[in-house]
Amino acid sequence: MKTRARASAAAAAVLLSAGLTAAAATATPTAAATPASTATEPGTEAAAEPAAEAATSLRLTVTPGATPAGTSRAAALECPPGSATTHPDPVTACRLVDSVDGDLTRLDVDPGVCTAEYDPYTVTASGTYRGRPLSFRHTYGNRCSLARTTGAVFAF
Structure with a gap:
């Protein structure tokens, strides 16, 4: 064997x-x-x-504000990483998405304290996770809470 x-x-x-x-x-x-x-x-x-297993292909965005009207940053994430991937750390991001079976509402990478400053960021994810449709949108109170909750997924 x-x-x-x-x-x-x-x-x-x-x-x-x-x-x-x-x-x-x-x-x-x-x-x-x-x-x-x-x-x-x-x-x-x-x-x-x-x-x-079916591949994952997501378009991720990060936009300042609770009602995104500003300039968005975007990244393409393929799992396993492929030629269309533009995410700076696709291996870690894919591992995190897999750890919650594509349910990004369950991400809580680094629970901890952030300041109470309100400077919101709205993130979106759309595409497919292992062949299943995935659509996610959430507004975090500030950059710290975004980073602590989602880790490398929206770190671009």
Whole structure:
């Protein structure tokens, strides 16, 4: 089993270094190392590896104000990170979005105290999370509460 896991991991590394599409290289190391069937006879191959999960593609915005009228900053986030990703830290942002199964209302990365200053920021996320539609909009009281709650997701 360990030899097959190493071979699967090595094959995934070769695919990645060959520059194949993100769809061909989306299997996580855990998924690649896990055989599809645990009951195999000696000399027989396990069934095909599980299909890669649907990708995530989000358009994220951060706008000063409670009623966004100012200049927005925007970033594209793909999970796994792909060529259309413009987010500065896509690996961390994807990990955080995955940690709440795409429900951005559940993010609470660094709970702590922020000043009571009211300088609101409104954030939006739209697109798909693992093939499911995702739409999110929330106004945070200030930049500190935005950063503490969402971490790297809206840090651009």
